[in-house]
Amino acid sequence: MTDDDGPERLNRRAVRVLPVSSAGRVLLLQCVKPDAPDAPFWVTIGGGIEHDESVEQAGVRELWEETGLRAEAAELRGPIGAETVEFTWPPFVIEQAQSYYVIDIPDSDERTAEDTPISFAHLEEVEVATTLGYRWWSLDDLRTTTEHVLSNQRVMIEKALAIPQHGHRS
Numbered sequence: 001m002t003d004d005d006g007p008e009r010l011n012r013r014a015v016r017v018l019p020v021s022s023a024g025r026v027l028l029l030q031c032v033k034p035d036a037p038d039a040p041f042w043v044t045i046g047g048g049i050e051h052d053e054s055v056e057q058a059g060v061r062e063l064w065e066e067t068g069l070r071a072e073a074a075e076l077r078g079p080i081g082a083e084t085v086e087f088t089w090p091p092f093v094i095e096q097a098q099s100y101y102v103i104d105i106p107d108s109d110e111r112t113a114e115d116t117p118i119s120f121a122h123l124e125e126v127e128v129a130t131t132l133g134y135r136w137w138s139l140d141d142l143r144t145t146t147e148h149v150l151s152n153q154r155v156m157i158e159k160a161l162a163i164p165q166h167g168h169r170s
Contacts, residue, residue, distance in 0.1 A: 007093050014098040015059040016046035016153070017076065018160040019069065019105045021113035025136035026157050027105070028149070029066065032130050035090045040132055041148040044157065046098065055079075059101050066127070067134070068119030069105065076101040080163065081156050100156045104165045 019027040028042045045066045049058040056073035063069050078101035086095045105113040114136045123131060139161045142149060149157070 007088070007091050010092045010094045012094065012096050013049045013055075014047055014096045015049055015055050015062060016044040016098055016100045016156065017059045017063045018044055018080075018100060018102050018157060019063065019067070020102055020160055020163075020165060021105050021136060022107050022165060023112065023114060023136075023138075024161060024165075025114060025138050025141075026161055027067065027118070027134060027136055028157070029134050030132040032132060033089060034126070034130060035088075039148070041150055042135070042137075043150055044100070044153050048096075055099060056101070059103075063103065065122040065124075066120070066131075068117065068121060071103055076103050077163070078102055080159050083152060085152055100160070102160045102163055 021027075027045065029045060030040050031043050032038075032040050045063055046059070047062045047066075049055060050061075053061065054073065056076050059076050060071045060073050063071055079099040080102055082097070082099040084095065084097045086093065088094070105116065107113050108116075118134050120128065120131060137145075137157070139158065142154065142157060142161075
């Protein structure tokens with residue numbers, strides 16, 4: 001839908017995925033908006049749900065596209081929360097109903113979860129242009145950083161880090 005007085009408005013459903021390592025850190029992406037390349041922010045993994053997908057199917061697809069990490073829909077835990085947000089992403093104003101899921105990223109015999117290679121090879125063109133990097137964040141990191149972490153997502157990140165992993169934390 002378009003409005004003569006402003007940008008096109010989009011309404012969509014989305015899923016956010018919070019990969020949590022056995023060390024209790026969450027994987028976040030550093031991004032910029034196309035119209036604000038000098039204002040980086042940290043965000044959870046995720047995106048829009050396609051019409052033929054379940055929320056969980058979209059979650060594992062987004063996890064793979066944005067990080068290269070493979071998972072099964074049954075491995076997602078949640079939802080741990082949901083919200084509707086409105087934001088600009090030129091040329092759109094987006095109203096997005098989104099739910100949050102946690103996925104445990106276990107250590108393997110070869111490496112810790114946080115040493116698992118992350119790949120941006122499957123990003124869409126606009127994501128390549130707006131994704132700067134990634135980092136595993138502890139709760140302390142999150143609480144003491146001066147870097148911009150989206151405030152609505154910060155609440156869900158803290159909630160995810162407080163949830164014990166299956167067989168890893170208490």
